Amino acid sequence: MPNSSPSKPEANQWVWLGTIKPEKVSVGWGQYGVDKSWYASGFTIAGKHYKKGVFTHSQATVTYKLNDLYKTFEACVGLDDGDGNCGDGAIFKVILDKKEAYNSKVVLSANAIKCFSIPVAGKQTLELVADKNRDNKCDDAVWANARLLKK
Numbered sequence: 001m002p003n004s005s006p007s008k009p010e011a012n013q014w015v016w017l018g019t020i021k022p023e024k025v026s027v028g029w030g031q032y033g034v035d036k037s038w039y040a041s042g043f044t045i046a047g048k049h050y051k052k053g054v055f056t057h058s059q060a061t062v063t064y065k066l067n068d069l070y071k072t073f074e075a076c077v078g079l080d081d082g083d084g085n086c087g088d089g090a091i092f093k094v095i096l097d098k099k100e101a102y103n104s105k106v107v108l109s110a111n112a113i114k115c116f117s118i119p120v121a122g123k124q125t126l127e128l129v130a131d132k133n134r135d136n137k138c139d140d141a142v143w144a145n146a147r148l149l150k151k
């Protein structure tokens with residue numbers, strides 16, 4: 001339809017999480033990173049390079065306001081290869097409106113990545129937690145390709 005309404009919202013519009021300014025940031029080591037770790041631009045997890053994502057060295061909690069604008073959140077989580085294979089891994093958790101919506105279980109350094117997609121319709125707040133497990137050595141927690149799908 002060439003003359004369809006110009007106000008029709010675009011379908012399937014993804015927004016990189018890194019473009020949304022967090023409301024609160026707490027990271028255990030270094031700084032919150034967008035599309036970069038403290039080594040380099042982008043990330044490398046289990047040998048694969050990712051240009052996009054957010055970096056939250058454990059023990060970390062980063063909070064974003066969603067305001068019910070999105071329907072899906074997805075990311076691939078892992079520890080950046082930059083530190084090599086050390087430490088006891090980290091646990092990635094997504095909290096929606098104070099309720100746990102995703103738990104990666106322990107992800108070990110430099111050898112694993114886990115991808116997930118969860119519904120976020122109706123949610124106001126998204127918290128990313130990078131839990132250190134027992135210690136935070138080498139817990140270079142990356143949320144690669146973290147993105148939200150607009151409603």
Ligand SMILES: [Ca+2]
Nearest residue numbers: 088089132135
């Ligand atoms: Ca750890």
